[in-house]
Amino acid sequence: FGKVTNLTDYGAFVEIEQGIEGLVHVSEMDWTNKNVHPSKVVQVGDEVEVMILEIDEDRRRISLGMKQCLANPWNEFADNFHKGDKLKGAIKSITDFGVFVGLPGGIDGLVHLSDLSWNEAGEEAVRKFKKGDEVEAVVLSIDVE
Incomplete structure (x- = not known):
């Protein structure tokens, strides 16, 4: 655990021991929300659970x-x-x-243009959809990476 000491556009600095800080890059804050400002995830003073990913002794x-x-x-x-x-x-x-498409667990699934319709070109089929529409989709593959 550590305490958030500073926020930047690219991450949050967390003090893990007295006088020792590390950076949580924005891409390492959340599994699904990768392009959000760190202030949407944590605030200065928050106590957060962190894992040490890398120690670069040369660059401290x-x-x-x-x-x-x-x-x-x-x-x-x-x-x-x-x-x-x-x-x-x-x-x-x-x-x-x-x-x-928003799926369980807060993840997003992609329905590729070529998979939108059986009888229309993807470029035509996509025009029928709008943000917020509820749709049913079939899982074609799952790539956890």
Whole structure:
């Protein structure tokens, strides 16, 4: 455990022992929310559980992780769902290559353009969807990496 001492755009500094601080990079704060400002996750003064990921003695830097102290929702998803399962979720975002659907555990699943419709081109099919729409999808594969 450590205490958050400072926030930056790229992470949070955490004092793990008196006078010893490390950085939790924003990518190591949460398994699913990778592009959020650290202030949306922690505040200065918060007591947080951290794991030491790397110690760079030459540069006198300690890299810390918070998400490593939590269960990985991807592993949990892979344990509970399998190829062929049908799931419902709301569309979180629409991109040039497909739609992202919110799934159990706070993870997002991609429905690629080529998998949106049996009888329409993906570019045409995607126009029928909008953010927030509830959809049903079939799990084609699960990549926990």
